[in-house]
Amino acid sequence: MPHTPAPSPDQITQATTTLAQVKHYLRTNPAAADMLPLLAPLLDEDTGMPILLGDVLRSAARLVAQQSPHPLPDETRRIIEGLREAAQDLTDWHILHWDIERLGNLPFDAPHPPARRQ
Numbered sequence: 001m002p003h004t005p006a007p008s009p010d011q012i013t014q015a016t017t018t019l020a021q022v023k024h025y026l027r028t029n030p031a032a033a034d035m036l037p038l039l040a041p042l043l044d045e046d047t048g049m050p051i052l053l054g055d056v057l058r059s060a061a062r063l064v065a066q067q068s069p070h071p072l073p074d075e076t077r078r079i080i081e082g083l084r085e086a087a088q089d090l091t092d093w094h095i096l097h098w099d100i101e102r103l104g105n106l107p108f109d110a111p112h113p114p115a116r117r118q
Contacts, residue, residue, distance in 0.1 A: 019049075036104050045097035054091035057083045 022038055042049050061083035068076045 032103070036100060039100050040104075043094075043096045043100050045094050048094065048097060050090045050093040050096070054087040054089075057087035057090065061087065 019042075022042070025038070026035060041047070045051070061080045064076065064083070065072070065080050072080070
């Protein structure tokens, strides 16, 4: 297996910063036609965030299990179980890919400005 260089913490921060930018942009109430192209790669069934983050957490759980003293302390075992459960929960959300595809085939009205709070 070829060696894959580790991303830097700055690269991870850039990825989360970009995700926060998407969040802030969507809060400006853009047209659905502008939103869907952003969500499609984010929720791609093979390479989207649910699959990638699930794989990251699963790998982290594996590394913690391999590199912790055995027998595993209860706290370490709980952390590993939590990482694995979160990984499965996230991976299950890959089905949103199909919802985004279906939304692309639906008609949308022009965006409505948010209601003013009084």
